[in-house]
Amino acid sequence: KQEVTQIPAALSVPEGENLVLNCSFTDSAIYNLQWFRQDPGKGLTSLLLIQSSQREQTSGRLNASLDKSSGRSTLYIAASQPGDSATYLCAVLASSNTGKLIFGQGTTLQVKP
């Protein structure tokens, strides 16, 4: 059974710092991995999608990497800003038939001015 873990559960950093959020999964047979952002009481915003054949994706100050063989993905945020404060979720697509995502519990990030 596929399980997705995100450590740490919470992170607090000063503004301007570069940071890395971690995501691990137990079964390397995934089709893609998606990173989301969630603000309190709101829905999920898709940040980056990495297909299983890709190693990384970039969008602005965000860079996500994928190492299927080790069951790991990282989300790198450069030059963090207070507006980056949110919960970051990773999810893996483990089945080609259903489109079902399996989510981690998330990392809640606070960027202090």
Add this chain to the structure above:
Amino acid sequence: DVKVTQSSRYLVKRTGEKVFLECVQDMDHENMFWYRQDPGLGLRLIYFSYDVKMKEKGDIPEGYSVSREKKERFSLILESASTNQTSMYLCASSLDSGRVYNEQFFGPGTRLTVL
């Protein structure tokens, strides 16, 4: 931009009521999903649909049903609401393009409270 909308941001219902949560997407996506999100349990899939009138159970379908009469609309129905169905409900959609597995896009969520 893909837009997924949900009929209500906040909803308060009484135990035993029949509750309808509506989700509409405007990008002609084939796949639509209903999740619930609870503290400590994360997001869990309730039902999904890969075509009009087609539905599949997710991980926690008990107490719920769904309806997809039109491609753009996916409804979640609580036949007889119970207090343990108090939760944040999130709808999502994705394009089905064969062997390319596409992003899921989420709506803003409905916070349901059952009293």
